[in-house]
Amino acid sequence: MVELKNVSVAYNKGQNVIKGIDIKIEDGDFTFIVGASGAGKSTLIKLLLKEVDASDGSVMVNGYNLRTLKRNRIPKFRRTIGVVFQDFRLIPTMTVYENIAFVLRVINAPRSYIKKRVSYVIGLVGLQNKTKSYPTELSGGEQQRVALARALVNDPKLLIADEPTGNVDPELSHEIVGLLKAINQCGTTVVMVTHEHELVKHFGGRLININQGTVIYDDIIDGDDSYMEEDV
Amino acid sequence: MGIATTCVLTVSLLLVGVFSLFAMNVEILLTSIESKNEIVLFLKDDVVGDDIISAEQAIKNLKNIAVVEYYPREQALEDYIKQMEGYESVFEELRDDNPLPNAFNIQIKDTSLITETVDQMVSFEFTDSVKAPTDFATILNKLKNVVSVISIVLLVALVAVSIIMISNSTKASVYTRRREINIMKYVGATNSFIRTPFFFEGLFTGLVSGVGASVITYFGYTALMDIITNDISFWEIIGVVEPLPFDNIKYIVFAVYLCIGSVIGAIGSVVSTSKHLKV
Numbered sequence: 001m002v003e004l005k006n007v008s009v010a011y012n013k014g015q016n017v018i019k020g021i022d023i024k025i026e027d028g029d030f031t032f033i034v035g036a037s038g039a040g041k042s043t044l045i046k047l048l049l050k051e052v053d054a055s056d057g058s059v060m061v062n063g064y065n066l067r068t069l070k071r072n073r074i075p076k077f078r079r080t081i082g083v084v085f086q087d088f089r090l091i092p093t094m095t096v097y098e099n100i101a102f103v104l105r106v107i108n109a110p111r112s113y114i115k116k117r118v119s120y121v122i123g124l125v126g127l128q129n130k131t132k133s134y135p136t137e138l139s140g141g142e143q144q145r146v147a148l149a150r151a152l153v154n155d156p157k158l159l160i161a162d163e164p165t166g167n168v169d170p171e172l173s174h175e176i177v178g179l180l181k182a183i184n185q186c187g188t189t190v191v192m193v194t195h196e197h198e199l200v201k202h203f204g205g206r207l208i209n210i211n212q213g214t215v216i217y218d219d220i221i222d223g224d225d226s227y228m229e230e231d232v
Numbered sequence: 233m234g235i236a237t238t239c240v241l242t243v244s245l246l247l248v249g250v251f252s253l254f255a256m257n258v259e260i261l262l263t264s265i266e267s268k269n270e271i272v273l274f275l276k277d278d279v280v281g282d283d284i285i286s287a288e289q290a291i292k293n294l295k296n297i298a299v300v301e302y303y304p305r306e307q308a309l310e311d312y313i314k315q316m317e318g319y320e321s322v323f324e325e326l327r328d329d330n331p332l333p334n335a336f337n338i339q340i341k342d343t344s345l346i347t348e349t350v351d352q353m354v355s356f357e358f359t360d361s362v363k364a365p366t367d368f369a370t371i372l373n374k375l376k377n378v379v380s381v382i383s384i385v386l387l388v389a390l391v392a393v394s395i396i397m398i399s400n401s402t403k404a405s406v407y408t409r410r411r412e413i414n415i416m417k418y419v420g421a422t423n424s425f426i427r428t429p430f431f432f433e434g435l436f437t438g439l440v441s442g443v444g445a446s447v448i449t450y451f452g453y454t455a456l457m458d459i460i461t462n463d464i465s466f467w468e469i470i471g472v473v474e475p476l477p478f479d480n481i482k483y484i485v486f487a488v489y490l491c492i493g494s495v496i497g498a499i500g501s502v503v504s505t506s507k508h509l510k511v
Contacts, residue, residue, distance in 0.1 A: 049418070072422075075417075075420045075421060075422045076420065077420075078417075078418065078419065078420035079419070079420035083418050083419075089411065089414070089415050089418075091411065091412050091415060102416075102419075103419040106416060106419055106420060106421040106425060107420060150419070154419070154420075
């Protein structure tokens with residue numbers, strides 16, 4: 001569960017990037033976060049990953065209070081979250097299998113479990129035939145599916161996808177969001193940041209619209225684009 | 233870390249090592265020159281027989297005395313005549329009326345205390361006069377002090393430069409792997425988990441550099457000493473002991489190279505990684 005209460009984030013003195021927002025995302029939810037460039041979406045993601053700290057308010061993620069979380073506890077906290085980035089962030093010197101397996105090596109998982117689990121998630125994203133390929137040998141869509149498999153491999157409670165369709169064509173975008181929806185159906189909470197309103201309208205669900213550091217819309221949409229009217 | 237870092241570390245170790253060996257040899261040279269300078273204490277004419285033995289004991293009882301050797305007047309005359317080659321007959325008649333005094337050739341432990349020691353010798357009843365290279369000893373001591381200070385300053389500077397060079401080199405190496413580090417942080421890797429491979433890589437690079445520096449130093453030093461000692465008999469000309477043989481210190485040099493190399497390599501690598509861990 002994600003719960004932000006009256007949260008503000010200030011990078012520079014007096015300059016709030018996030019201004020007293022309240023957001024609650026229940027376990028098992030699928031939430032789109034939209035907003036224009038500079039609206040505060042990236043800062044919100046960094047906040048959820050404890051890459052930046054809130055200057056005010058309380059931040060609870062997966063049962064961890066991020067305002068009081070000590071630095072040495074951050075790795076353990078992050079193991080409860082899977083992250084997918086727009087630029088994939090795959091390690092070019094590792095194969096598809098190694099890119100995914102290394103997440104489990106980080107947490108010292110047994111070798112037999114790594115083999116079993118990695119094979120399972122590779123199958124889930126449909127890349128069984130690419131296990132020995134390197135990222136440079138894959139298309140943008142395939143790379144993003146590897147990134148998705150990597151985010152899923154340690155069975156996270158929360159999956160954060162930061163513009164996951166930003167570097168792929170529209171057809172693949174639908175495929176990727178479809179995969180995220182499927183993952184959500186299995187019980188994983190998914191937060192997807194995007195600026196592609198077409199995708200949001202197509203898939204529907206809960207949507208949070210952020211503008212100038214504040215939440216200007218937070219509701220369920222079902223194919224309509226009424227939320228856009230409130231976007232500045 | 234690649235070949236560039238290994239080369240930089242090898243060169244850095246060589247700079248420190250070569251300078252240390254140079255400083256050690258200068259120290260040996262100065263100590264050798266120092267030991268060649270003797271004090272001569274001339275006895276009064278009336279000091280004879282058992283009084284000479286008592287005088288020797290009194291001198292030995294002084295704190296700063298290393299060696300005391302009695303030098304009888306007869307021996308002094310013999311040596312003098314030998315030195316006057318071709319004019320021996322002129323001095324032969326001196327054997328009947330030897331004008332030279334009995335003396336002690338004395339070596340002291342610490343030449344920086346030569347003035348005090350000479351003053352103590354002069355105060356003895358049996359002392360006629362004392363001939364001591366006080367000015368030379370003072371200059372030599374000043375020279376030794378200057379060499380020591382310069383050695384320490386240069387050594388510290390060289391080590392500092394080496395660390396900076398290694399740090400920059402490893403930074404570049406770590407920078408190329410920042411994406412890997414960044415991803416590790418996002419998936420929940422601890423700092424120690426991330427640092428460990430960099431630590432061992434740095435350690436290994438340091439050890440390889442240490443071996444490289446040891447081999448270069450061994451062959452370089454041996455070749456240089458062969459040239460100096462064989463071709464121009466440099467050490468005989470200045471009348472001091474030979475330079476420090478490398479065989480005597482090779483294990484120490486190798487150990488120091490390996491230790492400094494591995495420590496600098498490992499620390500440089502870990503420190504350079506730290507910047508990318510703040511995610």
